[in-house]
Amino acid sequence: MKIYYVDAENIGLSMLDELTISILDRVFVFTNSESLKSTCSNALLTCVTGYPSGQNQADFYIIAHLSNVLAHLSKAEKKAIEFNLCSKDQNLWKAFEFQCSLAGVKSSAPNIAIETQISNVVVTIDTSLEAKILKLMSQPITSIQLQQKLNISQSNFTTSFNQLIKTGKIKRQEKSKKLWLRVKST
Template sequence: MKIYYVDAENIGLSMLDELTISILDRVFVFTNSESLKSACSNALLTCVSGYPPGQNQADFYIIAHLSNVLSHLSKAEKKAIEFNLCSRDQNLWKAFEFQCSLAGVKSSAPHIAIETESNNVVVAIDTSIEAKILKLMSQPITSIEIQHKLKIPQSEFTTSFNQLIKSGKIKRQENSKKHWLRVKST
């Protein structure tokens, strides 16, 4: 049996299409976004929401939920269950792995995960929002304009936008603090 924890605030729901979920598995989707909650109509998904808004609140709730579930497992159940985190938040992954190791249960990332070279932390990547952002950046544009055109929740947009900045794919326009440009690949 597998138990999946999906950090939808971080990666959205498109990753669910990549998972092979059996009737015996549990999938907890963590989101406060109304659009993501309505997309969780599958009978195999349990939408978890109601945590306070703010940075890392979903992460704290995921770890608290995981700890609660782990505390109720018998020794036999701990041997039979594998916990999976679907997120690209490396700090959350470290906390998730730590809790699972303390309880003596298996933990892993889904099969679409990649390893980062810097510290071998396994993280799941969803680039669909990033691709949409880049597509809109053929000319200088503000981040607010992009978010309005994509009609996605701010938390999802901010995560993807920051990832593009970190990876060097976008940058501020030199003479403007508000406008952003796509970086031309050489």
């Protein structure tokens, strides 16, 4: 039996098509995204949601969930179950493997390429995301409202948002430090 933990905040759901999931396997999909939740209609998938939004919150919840499951396994179950993490987050991988090794269970990774050069990926993803952020900033708005409107993970949003700040395309509103606005190009 295999138990899959899918960090949908990090990799989405497209990789589920590559997995061979049997009726005996369990797949936990971690996401707070409404669009991803709606695609989790497969009877073999369990959508885990409701954790706080914020950086690494899904990661913390994955490890807490894993630890809880591991604590309830018998010795025979520990020998028969393999835990798989579907994520590109190397820090999450370290924590996941550590918990599995502490419990004495087998862990492995489906064939997911872990990106070692984030900068190349960020440039291709962020340019379109940055354009979407700028488009939504016709009026002063909070960063939380922007992320919610875009319905994307906080890590992707934060990377693009910070890039817009660094390049001087957005700034805080002078009267309210919570509101952000687009800088008019001259």
